[in-house]
Amino acid sequence: MITIALSKGRLAEKALDLLEAAGYDVSAGREESRKLILEDEKTGLRFIMAKPSDVPTYVEYGAADIGVVGKDTLLEEGRNLYEVIDLGFGACRMCVCGPVSLKGKLDQIPNKRVASKYPNITRAYFEGTKKESVEIIKLNGSVELAPLIGLSEVIVDIVESGRTLKENGLDVLEVVADISARVVVNRVSMKMKEAEILPMIDALRKQVAIRNAQKAAEGK
Ligand code: PRP
Numbered sequence: 001m002i003t004i005a006l007s008k009g010r011l012a013e014k015a016l017d018l019l020e021a022a023g024y025d026v027s028a029g030r031e032e033s034r035k036l037i038l039e040d041e042k043t044g045l046r047f048i049m050a051k052p053s054d055v056p057t058y059v060e061y062g063a064a065d066i067g068v069v070g071k072d073t074l075l076e077e078g079r080n081l082y083e084v085i086d087l088g089f090g091a092c093r094m095c096v097c098g099p100v101s102l103k104g105k106l107d108q109i110p111n112k113r114v115a116s117k118y119p120n121i122t123r124a125y126f127e128g129t130k131k132e133s134v135e136i137i138k139l140n141g142s143v144e145l146a147p148l149i150g151l152s153e154v155i156v157d158i159v160e161s162g163r164t165l166k167e168n169g170l171d172v173l174e175v176v177a178d179i180s181a182r183v184v185v186n187r188v189s190m191k192m193k194e195a196e197i198l199p200m201i202d203a204l205r206k207q208v209a210i211r212n213a214q215k216a217a218e219g220k
Contacts, residue, residue, distance in 0.1 A: 001044050002196050004029075005064035007052035007073075011181050014089045015068040016047075022203035044196070056081060056184065065189035065197065071179045072158060076118045081184040084201050087208055088215075090181035094121060096174040097165055098147050098154035106173045107132075109153055115139050115146035116156040125156065125176045144168045 006012035016026045028040035029047040039046035050058055055069040056079040070090055115137040116122045126134045137152055144164055146152040159172055190197060
């Protein structure tokens, strides 16, 4: 039995679609219910529906063999896992954002306060990459509020369409990282269940390559 931790929501749907395209029977995972463990003896697949930020934890401890999770969560959680495939979907960017008036002037503000749901990514970017010390304020959502209401000068957050920023008079000031969904594997499972996991990784990689080639042909 292979246990796959899915991020409840849109990523889970897309992950199931991809596994199906790769030749796996994922009907157990599509069951409409509040059950958090969905398994099928016949296919040897067990899906667990986890909160996205917990997926790396389940996989690191081996409670799940495989996980599908956003790169943002992986960067924030910093877990000890194999990251084996960039699935391409769930694409967005992790950015430093703030008022349009700060464009090109970010480095001129000393001792900035930076609000974010991602304190570890924020620390790694400002203190690690930019060698700048900042005050990090952890929020749990609607982070765009912080610079509007004077809680912080800037934020570090996910930008997908850019609509939330635009409608709140904010803009991208710097790009921290490109984000998309990734497949991660537990280090022990990779060895102990190699016969099941490697073919699955291969089949998923082939599907991703086909989709990437289609996108390139369509000029996307
Ligand atoms: C995310 C993110 C931004 C928004 C970006 O928030 O934190 O606020 O989506 O998307 P956009 O560029 O397409 O507008 P989410 O909807 O997850 O809710 P949250 O504010 O509670 O984090």
